[in-house]
Amino acid sequence: MACLLAGLCLLFQPFRLALAAEAGERAAGEGRGGDRREGESQRGWELLLTRAYLPADFDQEVFDALWTTWEEPLRSRAEGAPVEERRRMAMERYGLSPHPDDPSRSLQYAVGEDGRWTMSCLACHQGQVEGRTIPGLPNSNYALETLTEEVRSVKVRLRKPFGHMDMGSLLLPLGTTDGTTNAVMFGVALMRHRDKELNVVSRPPRFDLAHHDMDAPAWWHYSKRRFLYADAFAPTGHRMLMQFLLVKENGPERFAEWEEDFVAIETWLKQLQPPKFPGAIDAALAARGRPLFLSHCATCHGTYGSEPGEPADYPERIVAIDEIGTDRARFDSLAAQERLDLNDSWFAGDATARAAADLAGRETPVGYVAPPLDGIWASAPYLHNGSVPTLWHLLHPAARPVVWKRSPTGYDRVKMGLEVEEMPAMPAGKLLPSQRRRHFDTRRPGKSAAGHDFPDALTEDEKTAVLEYLKTL
Numbered sequence: 001m002a003c004l005l006a007g008l009c010l011l012f013q014p015f016r017l018a019l020a021a022e023a024g025e026r027a028a029g030e031g032r033g034g035d036r037r038e039g040e041s042q043r044g045w046e047l048l049l050t051r052a053y054l055p056a057d058f059d060q061e062v063f064d065a066l067w068t069t070w071e072e073p074l075r076s077r078a079e080g081a082p083v084e085e086r087r088r089m090a091m092e093r094y095g096l097s098p099h100p101d102d103p104s105r106s107l108q109y110a111v112g113e114d115g116r117w118t119m120s121c122l123a124c125h126q127g128q129v130e131g132r133t134i135p136g137l138p139n140s141n142y143a144l145e146t147l148t149e150e151v152r153s154v155k156v157r158l159r160k161p162f163g164h165m166d167m168g169s170l171l172l173p174l175g176t177t178d179g180t181t182n183a184v185m186f187g188v189a190l191m192r193h194r195d196k197e198l199n200v201v202s203r204p205p206r207f208d209l210a211h212h213d214m215d216a217p218a219w220w221h222y223s224k225r226r227f228l229y230a231d232a233f234a235p236t237g238h239r240m241l242m243q244f245l246l247v248k249e250n251g252p253e254r255f256a257e258w259e260e261d262f263v264a265i266e267t268w269l270k271q272l273q274p275p276k277f278p279g280a281i282d283a284a285l286a287a288r289g290r291p292l293f294l295s296h297c298a299t300c301h302g303t304y305g306s307e308p309g310e311p312a313d314y315p316e317r318i319v320a321i322d323e324i325g326t327d328r329a330r331f332d333s334l335a336a337q338e339r340l341d342l343n344d345s346w347f348a349g350d351a352t353a354r355a356a357a358d359l360a361g362r363e364t365p366v367g368y369v370a371p372p373l374d375g376i377w378a379s380a381p382y383l384h385n386g387s388v389p390t391l392w393h394l395l396h397p398a399a400r401p402v403v404w405k406r407s408p409t410g411y412d413r414v415k416m417g418l419e420v421e422e423m424p425a426m427p428a429g430k431l432l433p434s435q436r437r438r439h440f441d442t443r444r445p446g447k448s449a450a451g452h453d454f455p456d457a458l459t460e461d462e463k464t465a466v467l468e469y470l471k472t473l
Contacts, residue, residue: 037267044268047261049099052110052118053245057165058151060115062158066090069150071432092408095141095178097126097133108139119165121241121265124181124216129275129378130411136219136272137378140179140386140418141408146434148174164247173211176444178437179406180213180386183244184229184330188338190246196345198252210333212446215386218379220272221372224314230384231331231365232318233339235351238266243347255346274375277471279413289469292462296454300370304473314372321367326451327385336363374473380417387442387449390417391470395455395463405439416467 067078067086070093078086087104091097099105108123127139152166165174172189175181188209195201214230228234234243241262242255290306300319305312321331340363342348368384382388392415393400401422410419426441442449455463 037271040264040267041271042268044261044264044266047265048120048122048268049107050110051261052112052116053120053250053258054118054247055164055249056112056116056118057109057148057163058117058155059160060111060117062151062154062160063087063090063117065154065158066093066147066150068157069153071434094143094147095127095139097128107133108142121244124183125219128409130278131409132278134275134378136222136269137275138179138216138218140215140381140406142175142181143178143434143437144181145169145174145176146178146437149433171205171207172209175213176437177213177386177440177447179381180215182211182213183216184214184333185209185211187243187246187342188334191243191338191341191345193248194246194345196341198246198255198346200248200251210329212329212333213385214330215381215384217371218274218375219269220274220375222266222272223270224316224372225369226316227369230368230371232316232369233334233365234342235348237348237350238262239347239350241266241269243342252346274473275378277377279471281471282468285465285468286472287469289462289465289467292458292466293469296457297373297466301373304374306472315370317370319367319370321365324368324451325453326368326383327387327446327448329446330384331365331368334365339363373470376473377416377471381440382417383449383452385447387440387447388417389420389440390415391467392416393449394452395458395467397450397453397456400442400449402443403439403441416470 064083064086067075067090069075070078074089074093078089081089084104088098091106096109097107099107099111105111106117108120108126109117110120111117122139123144124139124142125136126133127137127141128134129137148165148169152162152169154160155162155166168186172185173182189206192203192206193201217228217230222236225236226232228236228240234240239255239259239262242258245255245258294303300315300317302314303310303312321328343363376391380390382391382394388394388400389404389406390412401420403423403426404418404420405423406418406420411417412419423439426436426439431439441447455466458466
């Protein structure tokens, strides 16, 4: 066991030092201003790891009993395993990563000395590729709905009180596929009970929300973007990052108290850098792909300064919904009043002038924002709803799988994306809810993999060259 713990600590050592090393290099060239930013960035990271801004979701006793809810043969395997192995199995099942300082705890939850686990922003925004944890990578393994269901089951047996996630998930779906969440509608539901200054307002809950799953964006793109969401809604800013703290326990005073914390957290976000592709790159093939990318993709997705004299420019272009042709559920989900309520609230009070100038036109969406592509090799799956498992599938619209199921940590370096099993339909027979959520069924509402068929203008050889070039971004 000591060897296992030591090995995990060594595994996460690069993760713990990566941000400090990158920011330290910048600080060396920027003097004291860089030192201050690095200190603020480090404070933001520590806050994400340690501070609970929400009520706890469960305690250590509940977490350690989750295995009792599992299907066979996993349950019997867990029953015969030591507690450390059960915890590792639980983290794999729910898409959690071991904490860099204590592998018995999770990186995605702040765990207090009293053993209480509280979800942090990292739950959705901290994932891994090939077992390697990368700062700011979306958590494409997170099984929030399954975790919440099984936590609730254990609490009933242990006669423990329900928390806000246990109750909220009875009214709102948390995510119909592992790795995606209904997060935007969480915000709509929470904001319904607040005025613009975040005072609690008594209103009945809504049961007509247009639920839809979203794929979390890569956080290293934050500094490039003016808006948080795929349809150019919600301006970036440290306050807007706080919108999911709107539980009844948190009033305006707490938001004001925590604002400086989220200034530090945003500083950490702004210093994140995209990860470099870890494998070999065919330089000649990538060179052939570069001009194809510039002529077919850069107008929407920008340029990245990959050659001397080439500017690094991200236009944050919005592509009309009829032109992009991807799933409309996110586009159609929010009413103009819901958009206005958030844009007119305390959360948008720190919006940049450039973003604030655009807010008036954002009550009626136009389409989806073409995202930046640096580090795109790591951020599978693709499209705003996470319906396309690899970049190869993104470049081959007709070959996108109808149903796919990913492996827990596998990465496909040929197709560049998740290692998946492709299926023409969902497996025959009755699946447990936890098993069903491991499959991405593109025929379900809000989960279509259609659209973004622009790559069909390229030949097969040209697609191969562009795919190689994407590794360089």
